[in-house]
Amino acid sequence: MNFTEVIPNMVSGFEIKKGSIVLLNFWGENSDLNILDKFALEIAKAGAVPIRWQQSREFIKTYFEEVSQEYLDFPDKYFEVFKLADSVIDIFMYGPAPHKNFPKEKLPLYGAYMRKLFTAIAEGKELFIQVRIPTEENALEEGIDYEVYKKSMYNALSVDFKKLKEECRNLIKKLNGKNKVTIYSGDNRILTFSLKNRKWHKDDGNGDIPCGEVFIAPIEHSAEGEILIPQVTLEGEKLINVLLEFKAGNLINCSSKELLEFIKKFPGDSDILAEFGIGLNDNIKEVIGSTVMDEKCKGTAHVAVGMNDMFGGKNSSKLHMDFIFSPMKIEIDNKVLMKDSKILL
Numbered sequence: 001m002n003f004t005e006v007i008p009n010m011v012s013g014f015e016i017k018k019g020s021i022v023l024l025n026f027w028g029e030n031s032d033l034n035i036l037d038k039f040a041l042e043i044a045k046a047g048a049v050p051i052r053w054q055q056s057r058e059f060i061k062t063y064f065e066e067v068s069q070e071y072l073d074f075p076d077k078y079f080e081v082f083k084l085a086d087s088v089i090d091i092f093m094y095g096p097a098p099h100k101n102f103p104k105e106k107l108p109l110y111g112a113y114m115r116k117l118f119t120a121i122a123e124g125k126e127l128f129i130q131v132r133i134p135t136e137e138n139a140l141e142e143g144i145d146y147e148v149y150k151k152s153m154y155n156a157l158s159v160d161f162k163k164l165k166e167e168c169r170n171l172i173k174k175l176n177g178k179n180k181v182t183i184y185s186g187d188n189r190i191l192t193f194s195l196k197n198r199k200w201h202k203d204d205g206n207g208d209i210p211c212g213e214v215f216i217a218p219i220e221h222s223a224e225g226e227i228l229i230p231q232v233t234l235e236g237e238k239l240i241n242v243l244l245e246f247k248a249g250n251l252i253n254c255s256s257k258e259l260l261e262f263i264k265k266f267p268g269d270s271d272i273l274a275e276f277g278i279g280l281n282d283n284i285k286e287v288i289g290s291t292v293m294d295e296k297c298k299g300t301a302h303v304a305v306g307m308n309d310m311f312g313g314k315n316s317s318k319l320h321m322d323f324i325f326s327p328m329k330i331e332i333d334n335k336v337l338m339k340d341s342k343i344l345l
Contacts, residue, residue, distance in 0.1 A: 013161035013205025018047030028093030186228030212281025217313030221249030
């Protein structure tokens with residue numbers, strides 16, 4: 001299957017308003033512009049007006065190499081063009097890191113450009129959607145075999161968006177107003193935390209792509225107990241059966257010294273429970289080690305530590321790290337929410 005074939009289905013999941021202006025911010029080279037063109041056509045067919053904007057890694061490298069340093073401090077006025085858009089779709093053939101041969105002496109200028117760019121494209125937008133394309137480079141970055149990654153991505157992106165959106169809405173209706181979560185995992189490991197007065201969110205096509213989850217920010221310092229995570233990938237290394245222990249919301253102990261040190265090295269609230277989420281994409285058939293897909297796999301749940309102030313919490317950190325598992329049982333206000341990977345509420 002050619003990737004362009006799944007783009008119409010994807011765009012059907014974007015809740016873009018007719019007449020709105022949509023910035024397509026494309027991280028890719030000229031050889032892949034057919035993907036950008038297809039997104040633009042589908043956005044136009046949906047009744048919106050696309051702006052095609054390419055962030056070519058090769059061109060940016062050449063630009064910063066050949067243009068005098070005195071002309072590389074982009075003025076604020078330049079970034080006003082991005083503020084015209086009502087919504088933004090970031091399309092990644094690869095991540096926004098600079099080219100491996102980017103001139104090192106100009107990296108601070110590139111960093112300043114990127115900070116201004118991301119501020120301009122994210123501020124005040126109706127939608128901010130990020131789409132990862134199943135490329136070999138994206139697979140390599142996550143340490144996953146390309147064929148496995150590509151197959152899983154195509155499946156995930158071919159989900160029935162109408163059905164997914166309905167499932168997300170219906171589950172949130174049942175979860176609204178619930179307070180206490182109890183997670184049972186491993187050999188009688190129990191983790192509890194509070195959701196009191198916190199709002200549930202859904203990722204059903206208007207955020208990360210692939211999508212398919214509902215999630216919430218637990219109350220800070222409410223988490224107590226332990227949870228066993230079957231597998232964690234840390235800087236390319238797979239850690240098996242990782243035990244996390246929380247007290248007053250903080251991660252106080254971990255069966256992996258390396259993982260605990262990694263989390264604690266980030267400033268701010270990196271070691272505080274940040275998220276509880278439930279996967280709902282039934283086109284994702286298995287956990288493969290890609291967080292962006294695995295956390296959406298139906299039958300899984302996840303918790304996270306670190307940043308959550310972007311979705312209703314108070315944690316501020318540069319880290320947001322998810323831990324995905326297939327629960328033995330999850331209770332919410334003493335009613336069974338999930339058991340043996342099935343949603344029962």
